[in-house]
Amino acid sequence: MSRVRSLAGTLVAVALVVVGCGRGVPAGGLGPENPTAATPLASVTTAIETSASVLGSALAAGGYELDSVTGSFRSSEPASFVSVARAVYRVRLADPDDGAVVVYQLPDANAAGSAAADLAEYLASGSAKVNYPADALVSVAQLGPTVILTWFSPGRSDDPDAARGAFDLMATVGRAYQVLP
Numbered sequence: 546m547s548r549v550r551s552l553a554g555t556l557v558a559v560a561l562v563v564v565g566c567g568r569g570v571p572a573g574g575l576g577p578e579n580p581t582a583a584t585p586l587a588s589v590t591t592a593i594e595t596s597a598s599v600l601g602s603a604l605a606a607g608g609y610e611l612d613s614v615t616g617s618f619r620s621s622e623p624a625s626f627v628s629v630a631r632a633v634y635r636v637r638l639a640d641p642d643d644g645a646v647v648v649y650q651l652p653d654a655n656a657a658g659s660a661a662a663d664l665a666e667y668l669a670s671g672s673a674k675v676n677y678p679a680d681a682l683v684s685v686a687q688l689g690p691t692v693i694l695t696w697f698s699p700g701r702s703d704d705p706d707a708a709r710g711a712f713d714l715m716a717t718v719g720r721a722y723q724v725l726p
Contacts, residue, residue, distance in 0.1 A: 621676035623667040640703035661687040665722035688719035
């Protein structure tokens with residue numbers, strides 16, 4: 546009887562691991578997601594639209610374009626971000642997994658600054674790092690009442706120079722919060 550219980554316990558543990566492993570990079574690309582989380586906003590707020598416009602202008606200086614993304618997408622984020630309004634964008638690059646950008650809407654600039662600091666700290670933690678490739682570069686910034694998150698992996702990119710160029714341009718927008726390694 547104890548062998549049956551042991552086997553049942555092992556099967557439950559394996560099932561939990563398999564379910565947990567399915568929460569990595571979605572088939573459609575763009576990075577980590579939480580499938581139970583809400584999708585991006587159907588229509589963006591003025592603050593998010595303004596931040597996306599500033600990002601688009603910065604990217605245009607390097608010949609890049611910023612597109613809206615529809616559908617389910619969640620980056621690795623602390624629990625406090627689950628209900629925060631957001632819009633997801635993608636820099637138009639050769640690789641559909643490159644150029645992910647999430648713009649979060651907070652109530653005001655003070656709340657956004659606090660949230661950006663929390664996000665940067667979370668992304669530097671071990672529990673968040675497992676959701677990204679080991680060589681991932683992550684940028685967190687605050688622009689007014691919004692927080693901007695973007696990342697890319699040189700090792701996974703089809704064109705790491707172009708992806709790095711776009712990443713560097715986006716990192717010039719807003720007040721940067723260092724994501725420590």
